[in-house]
Amino acid sequence: MLIHPWDAARADGxxxxxxxxxxxxxxxxxxxxxxxxxxxxLHFVHEPDQGPHGRILTHLARPNPVWPALEADPEVLLSVVDDYVYVPGPWQAPPDIPAEHGVPTSFYAAVQLRCTARIVDDPAEKADVLNRQVDHFQPEGGSARAAAGEAPYGRMLSGIRALILDVTDVRAKFKYASHKPAEVQERIAAGLAERQGPRDEAARAHQVRRRQD
Structure with missing residues (x-):
């Protein structure tokens, strides 16, 4: 992933x-x-306090074809992308050229986590990973806990393998025209506010926030 200086994360936070x-x-x-x-x-849980960059917890079905590849090479990349929008060319046109000559682009936020994977087959440890995921996705509760050898999920544990991914490096990109002149950025922000597409509000918030940082 190409990251220009103006698109890089300003800080780890x-x-x-x-x-x-x-x-x-x-x-x-x-x-x-x-x-x-x-x-x-896949769905995952990021535990930021586990190691320098945190760790990732997830699981997959045992028949998944990914396992032989993971066993051969545990170095993996987890990619997360969101808050993406299409920016029309006229919005991006510099002040000294016709609007129709502007170049369209994409805005997006992306974080790539380079990780070392550890496959978990121990039933008790798999149950712990599952419970941590459920705690994240269902904080309101309402589900039984997984426990090795115990109903209702104990017998199902053999059908999955858990993954613990230790994050070794992070690359983050926030592509929101931070290098453009103020006039152009204001025009883009106004266009996003008026268009009101599915992710326009989130993209505009990034653009405004990074202008103020």
């Missing part, structure tokens, strides 16, 4: 705060020789 509101991404795993990479969409 910027990407950490953004990632705290996201728990779905794509896990990229190196393929076996002669095979393409595996890309697995």
């Amino acid at each position: 910027e990407w950490q705060q953004w990632l705290a509101g996201h728990d779905f991404g794509q896990l990229a795993v190196n393929g076996l020789p002669g095979e393409p990479p595996h890309v697995q969409p």
